Amino acid sequence: MSGAASYLARRAVQKERVRILYRRALKDTLNWAVHRHLFYPDADALRERFDANKNVEDIETIDRMIADGEAQYNKWRHPDPYIVPWAPGGSKFTRNPTPPSGIEIVYDYGREDH
């Protein structure tokens, strides 16, 4: 039955969008609330907002809610998020790249014959 398969495929895509949205929203919450004692209540509130809509069944409503959620996330994105230093966007990214393979140091100090 292709109807059921496409429905399941749509639901799976929606679930993945929800997971990625939750992940990004949680990281953003940590960016805004730097201290852990502020982060934990905010993270709990975010989880409550996601859990309140957990049992919605209608696929169109779910799509609309996900779009709303992503719009809200885009509105509240932090302008200077914490990115791990070696990752793209971080402070250490391409800071000290490994030298190309043909180059090496010739250890003959004092033995040069100029």
Added chain:
Amino acid sequence: MASALRAAILGHIRVPVVANGSKLLTPLWIRSMSSHDDHLEKTQVIDRILDIVKSFPKVDPSKVTPEVHFQKDLGLDSLDNVEIIMAIEEEFKLEIPDKEADKIDSCALAIEYVYNHPMAS
């Protein structure tokens, strides 16, 4: 004349260099500050990941083993899965791309991913 003096001084203070393979003589203390080739031990990775999973409030610590599946064995939600992966990212100072983070479903996968990641620390 100056160059002769210089050559004489250099000849006096010249350190004899052995023509042997340099790997044997490279002192170990030279790269002590370099984290270039220090990788985590697998046992360390397993211990740290199990600690993270056990300290999650919705998890029963006695059920956690290195092969446990988050949603099937521990009865967690997919959002709880996301939270655990975020905690692992923070612990090992990693940045996992969203698509790959979605696929990490069990302790075994998490351990594999962290152990094989070059920048895990």
